Amino acid sequence: MGEDVLGGRYRLVRLIGRGGMGAVHEAVDTELDRRVAVKQLRGAGGRDAAALALTRLRREAQALARISHPGVVQVHDSGRHEDRPYLVMELLDGVDLAKLVEAHGPLPPSVAAAVGLGMCRALAAAHTAGVLHRDVKPTNVTVTAAGRVVLQDFGLARIVEEPAITQAGVLIGTPQYMAPELIRGELPGPEADMYGLGACLYLMLVGTPPLGTDPVDVGVLVERAVGPGIPKLTGRIGSGVPHALAHLVDALCGQEPGHRPSTTDVDALLASLPSADDERALRRLVADRAREQAVEFVYSPPAQDSSAPELLDWAAIPQAEPAVRDVHRPLTLSDGTRQLLLSSMTADNARSRQREAVNLVLRGDIQEAVRMLTAVAQVCASALGPDHPTTLTSQYWQAVCLARLGAGAEALELFSRVNAATEQRRGRDRD
Template identity: 80%
Template sequence: MGEDVLDGRYRLVRLIGRGGMGAVHEAVDTALDRRVAVKRLLSAGGPDAGATALTRFRREAQALARISHPGVVHVYDSGVHEGAPYIVMELLDGVGLAELVASREPLRPPVAAAIALEMLQALTAAHAAGVLHRDVKPTNVTVTRAGRVVLQDFGLARLAEEPAITQAGALLGTPQYMAPELIRGELPGPGADLYGLGTCLYLMLTGTPPLGTAAVDVGALVELATGPGVPRLAGRAGSDVPEDLAGLVDALCRQDPGERPVGSRVEATLASFAAHGMDELRELIAGSVREQAVEFVYSPPAQDSSAPELLDWAAIPQTEPAARDVHRPLTLSDGTRQLLLSSMTADNARSRQREAVNLVLRGDIQEAVRMLTAVAQVCASALGPDHPTTLTSQYWQAVCLARLGAGAEALELFSRVNAATEQRRGRDRD
């Protein structure tokens, strides 16, 4: 993992994501000893494009700083390092809305309504602060382990009293969830964000994108968005969505922003369906986090083709069906998992192991699992699968699984570590 340090304070740990405007890293704030997310501006091609990107990046920092609401990601700091601006934000645990829908599609109406209600309240706070998000979509929403629904990535945000940033020939945003007036280049209002809310609600309730899965070409999506629009949900044969909730989705997704309902009416309708939805949502998130952890531990990415397997499950005697078959976990992308291994070395693995154990002790289990898996894999390759450092990492992986409720998998891993430890002691005695 990288050793870059921004302004002598923020040590970059791993790349979380990369978009058209910036790259986001998990980092450690060495002054306050806390995990944070650092968004850095990517280099742009040409002076004009670079100036536009820089202006947009600064506006994101200003937008986030102006909003005080638990449903909007918190900004801690901003600065410039070696000519590149950066924003320091809270590091969110939990699961992205897009991941949640992909694994649980569709969401039950009370859960979908509860998520949408939290999103609406965050957008209302943003609008009251004079900020339009303009890119409300599932990948910009995270649900934390505590059930907090958080809007993030205000990279396209526009402060209401400032002129819009335009770039010739550029379509900023995602047509699948983008309001038609934004696609047409018109000056948006709060209704554009409510349209995004409606399309997210459509996805949650149906399990399918609002403009369908067949049209993957951007041009085709634009034609659908500005033409026929989102298909009606109310009155759909065989649908389990309550008619009033389906009607709200249809109203939010209307082509004319003037015909979309105002926030107070939307809030009242969502609240009427959201009872007990948050309790169910927290259970879903806990299950998803647990499954992701099991996937990470049981199916880690190979560091290279010659690296030994982290755990040779086939070599472990089984008296019962393998615990790894208890869950069918969410699949983490190979790219995400490879990011954890891209710059981990045997030299820094032990220090990362200490960091991961501290994360476990602080309750940051989700991040600890990722780091411990990378450490264990590097140590297995560089030091050997039964080296004490490797086994220690696997022991703490099992602790994480136990704390996340994956008891069967944790017990199997504890047994594996114990067996390997006893074998090593036997060889040492011999």
């Protein structure tokens, strides 16, 4: 596929994900030489759906432009490309809260308090600017490698003095983390966002979604949310959660909006907890997850299908004796995520992507580099051969990334494989 450049400036590099409104890409701002995230509306859909999506994208841009706070993702630009509106935002290098809990289980109370404090201060800044998020949930919270907690995806945001954007018969939001008053169709206030904060704290402290983990439909979740609600943390035996923190979560998750604590009250309580302002443990958890993700990308190649290039066959590379055995990880990435990784990579642009990835390594953007290098290695293995210098160079830099992320055993094994393949190629060239 050809390369897309939006507005003559933003070159799309990698599809990050898809949603109801459209797609989000990692891109390069060619004027400022920086990496950004670009949300672009999809072209399909009826006239009413397209108009609604456009209104929401404009509302998101306006909402983000109002807020200036390190805990809220920054908006850089907006425009149109081939009559499709797009929004350019800060690209966050980190792990979303849902993935962090999925990888580590319940977080230590001090770490959960640190994340909650960051979310609370971001919400306070948004509310002060007259913006309600309306979709506070773990997948909309990113923790960066530096321990910065960032609230993102204001696609459902409402600017207080403007009318709400609604769609008849459609539930707007995520029932697991959605305030009961929103489910009942009432006009939202800041208290609805505080409920989402409480539900996220519950997930961090318990390790499971607040309304249960059984595979139930939306109707059942809605009944639980507006009925018994989120189970109480106070008095929960063996939870290890400090009483003050458990009481705060219960208050935030209460059914009555008027009884929930304000951002000022929550900030004061969380900041008073031991180690709530210590980011060290949080940064360590993020670094652990980043290392695991890098190993997954390198050792879990995308599943083959008719639309994807043939992938790297490790069996085709001579195997050196690994320094540590059993380093191959289970295939934990979804097939969809793997296919998205390869969707913008072709044999024609693989070498230039390799150079970009090496620059990312040198800049310290290791997580993005390892994703790009994995795609390059797979495409080059198919188009040029598994022992081609370009393929082996990509694998060498994959090993460098693993080493820098602390995955020493996996990095050493990969270095050994690349060296063995390189020596065999040199032997053939001498012959």
